[in-house]
Amino acid sequence: MRNTFRGGVHPAGHKELSRDIPFETYLPHGEMVYPLGQHIGRPASPVVKKGDHVLAGQLIAEASAFVSANIVSGCSGIVKAVEPRRTIAGTMSECIVIDNDGLYETAPGVGEKVDFRTLTDEQIIEKVKAAGIIGMGGAGFPTHVKLKPKNPEAIHHVIVNGAECEPYITCDDQLMRNHAAEIITGLEVIMTLFPNSEGVIVIEDNKQEAISAMQSACSGKKDISVMAVPVKYPQGGERSCISVVTGAHYGITQLPADVGCIVDNVGTVLAVYRAVCESTPLMERGITITGEAAAKPGNYMTRIGVSCRELLEHAGGLKADGTAVKVLAGGPMMGVAFDSLDVPMQKNNNAFTFLASDEVSLAQKLQTACIRCGRCGRVCPQGLTPQLMSAAFEKKDYDRYENRLHGLECISCGSCTFICPAKRPLTQEFKVAKAEIMALKRAAKAKEGAAS
Numbered sequence: 001m002r003n004t005f006r007g008g009v010h011p012a013g014h015k016e017l018s019r020d021i022p023f024e025t026y027l028p029h030g031e032m033v034y035p036l037g038q039h040i041g042r043p044a045s046p047v048v049k050k051g052d053h054v055l056a057g058q059l060i061a062e063a064s065a066f067v068s069a070n071i072v073s074g075c076s077g078i079v080k081a082v083e084p085r086r087t088i089a090g091t092m093s094e095c096i097v098i099d100n101d102g103l104y105e106t107a108p109g110v111g112e113k114v115d116f117r118t119l120t121d122e123q124i125i126e127k128v129k130a131a132g133i134i135g136m137g138g139a140g141f142p143t144h145v146k147l148k149p150k151n152p153e154a155i156h157h158v159i160v161n162g163a164e165c166e167p168y169i170t171c172d173d174q175l176m177r178n179h180a181a182e183i184i185t186g187l188e189v190i191m192t193l194f195p196n197s198e199g200v201i202v203i204e205d206n207k208q209e210a211i212s213a214m215q216s217a218c219s220g221k222k223d224i225s226v227m228a229v230p231v232k233y234p235q236g237g238e239r240s241c242i243s244v245v246t247g248a249h250y251g252i253t254q255l256p257a258d259v260g261c262i263v264d265n266v267g268t269v270l271a272v273y274r275a276v277c278e279s280t281p282l283m284e285r286g287i288t289i290t291g292e293a294a295a296k297p298g299n300y301m302t303r304i305g306v307s308c309r310e311l312l313e314h315a316g317g318l319k320a321d322g323t324a325v326k327v328l329a330g331g332p333m334m335g336v337a338f339d340s341l342d343v344p345m346q347k348n349n350n351a352f353t354f355l356a357s358d359e360v361s362l363a364q365k366l367q368t369a370c371i372r373c374g375r376c377g378r379v380c381p382q383g384l385t386p387q388l389m390s391a392a393f394e395k396k397d398y399d400r401y402e403n404r405l406h407g408l409e410c411i412s413c414g415s416c417t418f419i420c421p422a423k424r425p426l427t428q429e430f431k432v433a434k435a436e437i438m439a440l441k442r443a444a445k446a447k448e449g450a451a452s
Contacts, residue, residue, distance in 0.1 A: 003227075003229060003230070003244060004229065004230055004232065004244060005232075005235070005239075005240040005243040005244050005381055006243070006380075006381055006382075006383060007378065007379045007380050007381040007382075007383070007415065008232040008233055008234065008235070008240075008379060008381055008415065009232070009233050009379050009415045009418050009419055010231070010232060010233065011167050011233055011332070011333060011418055012167060013167050013168075013206075013231075014167050014168045014290070014292075015167070015168065015169075015170050015173075015206075017168065017290050017291070017292075017294075017297040018168075018170045018288055018289075018290050018297040018298050018299055019170040019173055021170075021174075021297070021298040021299055022174060022177075022178065022299065023171075023174055023178065023286055023299045023300065023301045024298060024299070024300050024301070025300075025301045025302070026300050026301070026302040026306075026311065026314050027102075027104060027302070027303065028074075028075070028100060028302065028303055028305075028306040028307070028310055028311075029100065029102055029310070030100060030306070030307055030310045031080060031097055031098065031099055031100055031307075032073070032074060032075050032077070032097070032098045032100050032303065032305035032306065032344070033085055033095050033096070033097050033098075033305055033307070033343075033344035034060060034061070034071050034073070034095055034096045034097075034098070034304070034305050034344065035085070035087050035093045035094070035095045035344065035346060036061055036071065036093065036094045036095065036096070037093055037094075038071070038087075038134075038140065038346040038347050038348065039068070039069040039134045039140045039141070039142055039347065039348070040067065040134075040135075040139065040140050040141045040142070041065060041066075041067030041068045041069070041141075041142060041145075042063075042064045042065035042067065042068045043064065043068070043093075043094065044061035044062055044063055044064055044068055044069060044070060044071050045061060045062055045064040046060065046061045046082050046096055047059060047060060047061060047062050048060045048061075048079050048082075048096065049079060049082065050079050050080065050081055050082060051078065051079060052078070052079045053076075053077070053078055053079075054073045054076065054077065054078075054079060054098060055073065055076045055105050055106055055107040056073055056074060056075050056076050056104050056105060056106045056107065056110070056283060057072055057073070057106050057107040057110035057280065057281050057283055058072060058073050058107040059071075059072055059130075059281075060072060060073050060079075060096050060098075061096060063129065063142070066145065067141075067142060067145055068142060069129075069132050069133070069134050069142040069144075070129065070130060070131070070132035070281075071096070071132050072131070072132050072281040072282065072283055073098055073283070073305075074283040074284060074303030074304050074305050074306075075098060075100040075101070075102075075104055075303060075305070076100075076101055076103050076104055076105040076106075077098045077099045077100045077101040077103075078098070078099045078101070079096060079097070079098055079099075080097040080098060080099045081096075081097040082094065082095070082096050082097070083095065083097065085097065085343075085344075086340060086342065086343055087343055087344065087346070088308075088329045088336060088338045088343050088344075088346065088349070089336070089338075090338060090339070095344070098305070109279055110279060110280055110281070111278060111279060111280060112278070112279040113277065113278060113279075114276065114277055114278070114279060115277075116185075116188075116189045116192065116276050116277055117192075119276070121152075121192070121193050124147075124189060124192065124193060124276055125144050125147055125148055125193070126144075127275050127276045127279075128143055128144045128147060128272055128275055128276065129142075129144035130275070130281065131271065131274075131275035131280070131281035131282050132281055132282045132347070133268060133271045133272060133275060133282050134268075134282075134347050134348060135264070135265060135268055135348060136265045136267030136268045136271060136285060136347065136348060136350065137161060137172075137236065137265030137267065137268070137348070137350065138330060138334070138348050138350060139238075139348065140347065140348040143264065143268055143271075143272065146257075146262060146264070147190065147193055147262070149255075149257035149262070150257070151257075152193055152194050152195070153194075153195065153196055154196075154257075154260055155194035155196065155197050155257060155260055155261065155262055156196055156197055156198065156246075156260040156261075157197060157198060157199075157200060157242075157245055157246055157260060157261045157262070158187065158190050158191050158194060158197045158198070158199045158200070158261075158262045158264075159199075159200050159201075159202060159241050159242065159245055159261055159262070159263045159264075160183065160187055160199065160200070160201040160202065160264060160265075160266055160269050161202055161236055161238070161241050161263055161264065161265045161266065162176050162201055162202060162203040162207075162210065162214070162265075162266045163202050163203060163204050163229070163235040163236035163240075163241065164204070164207070164236060165204060165231070165232070165233045165234055165235040165236040166233070166234075166236060166330065166331035166332075166333055166334060166335075166351075167233075167331045167332055167333060168288065168290045168291065168331045168332070168351060168353050169288050169290070169330070169331050169350055169351040169353075170288050170290070170299060171267075171286035171287055171288045171299050171350055171351065172265070172266050172267060172286070172350070173207050173209075173210050174286060174299045175266050175267060175270060175286055176203065176207070176210035176213055176214050176266055177209050177210050177213050178213075179270055180210075180213040180214050180216065180217035181217045182270055182273045182274070183201075183214070183217070183266055183269050183270050183273065184214070184217040184218050184221065184224065185273050185277060186269040186270055186271075186272040186273030186274075186276075186277075187199045187201070187224060187269055188221070188224075189272055189273060189276050189277070190262065190264065190269065190272060191223070191224075194262065197223070197262075198223040198224070198225070199218075199223060199224040199225070200224075200225055200226075200227050200245050201214050201218070201224075201225070201226045201227065201266075202227050202229055202235070202241050202244065202245065203226060203227070203228055203229070204228075204229055204230070204231045204232075204235055205228040205229060205230060205231060206231045211226055211228050214226045227244070227245065229244055233333060233413070233415065234333070234334075234381060234411070234413040234415065237381065237411055237413060238256060238263045239381065239382070239411065240381055241263055242256055242259060242261050242263065243381075245261075246259065246260070246261060248260070248261070251409065252406075252408050252409050267285060267286065267350070271285075282304070282347060283303055283304060284301060284302060284303045284304060285301070285302075285304060285347065285349075285350075286299060286300070286301050286350075287299070287300055287301075287302065287311075287345065287349060287350060287351060287352065288300075288350065288351040288352075288353075289311065289312065289315040289351070289352055289354075290351060290352075290353050290354070291324065291328075291353040291354035291355050291356070292354075292355065292356035292357070293318050293319055293323065293324035293325070293354040293355060293356040294312075294315065294316075294318065294319070294324075294354040295315070295316035295317050295318055295319050296315050296316030297315075298315060300314075300315065302345070304344075304345060304346065304347055305344050305345065306344065306345050307341070307342060307343070307344060307345075308341045308342070308343050308344070308345060308352055309341035309342055311345065311352070312341060312352065312354075318354060319356075324354040324355060324356065325355050325356060325357055325358045326355045326358045326360075327339070327341070327352065327353070327354055327355070328351075328352070328353040328355065329349055329351070329352060330349075330350065330351055330353065331351060331353055332353065332355070332359065333413065333414040333415075333418065334412065334413060334414060335351070335353060363423040363425075364423070364425075366423045367422065367423040367424065367425070368422045368423070369422065370387055370390065370391075370422055370424060371421065371422050372387065373421060373422075374387065375419045375420065375421065376415075376416035376419060376420055376426060378419075379415045379416065379418075379419045380415060380416055381411070381413065381415065382409045382410065382411060384405065384406060384407070384409060384410060385405060386416040386426045386430070388405055389401060389405050389407045389410070389426075389429075389430060389433070390424060390426055390429055392405060392407070393407075393429045393430070393432070393433045394429075398433065398436065398437050398440065401433055401437070402437055407430060407433060407434070407437075408434060408437065410427075410430045410434070412427055412430065412431055413427075414427045
């Protein structure tokens, strides 16, 4: 084990705003909105229609492809509509809208205890699929797909990502402090699928309470350990976790399973425990409400589908001036800015951050030409050369960008942009480059298909 990864940066954490505040459970009272595409892959297909009565935990949309995910209702009530609604991405997306009756009556079977040791591998995977579990750390990849690699015997590490390196966010810290035993059992469930694996929980060493809780929970457990690692961003990246635990590296065309690893966020592992051992689908999640503009930063356990506005109001709203310069889904390094609070919280939202100042706008005013200092290359965890990638992007030389500079290996962590003294918008450029390259590939493939 290496204990660190290549490159990385040390942004201010700002976690003191909420790190020691335990979860407050909040049951929404307003309408609940469920986008059909809140995961990587094909959007789910509705199995309910306007006027149907649904229960909490009931399937309302089913996976429509191999890479897709079920969606369940987090409340009881009447389906108000199946229609386009605005989402955090800023686009109009097909959604199931439920008029929440506030009773939270649950579907039959929800909450039933099950001994996972009595289940076959296929039964475990089917329970995870039925529960609609996706990557809870932000990626949103359907978990049941991840848990079914081509060669389960080749998996030697199941890594639980508890690093939570993104500034401001503290909900995973609280999950580990307060649900350590369930997370460890969830890890055991996953490890039964991979007979040659060991489990490693990766936690940054500034989370001593979480480390102690997880160490206590896995005490005496065979082949499960906690790995405390130095505080460095992006430690929570999947590749960073694998590099630290195993020393392995893999390319853009590979998956963690190709180097013998399965990586899941602590929230995902807790959801696996609840789905398999308590017959409870993914209806709720922990989320951090934070930022200098938030009146009452804290951690909340609430139902997926709740309006961001309703959740913020419950959390005390904004400070006296009533304004936030920028609102992020996530944190400042990899979060997504959005401009309307009338959007639903989705499965992969781990924080809403309300900022009192906009560092991006400030950086734009200070931006200069590249000074060729090379700092961006030194901090890149992927070993890329952002300086040259930026030059290729500006010339639209996408052949060089992709094939000589390996620009598609960029994980959009933002480390290069953070460290750049010239305030260059490197990460933003690389996101555009990737989108344009993928669009060109799709167009070429469509043209090739038409010609054949």
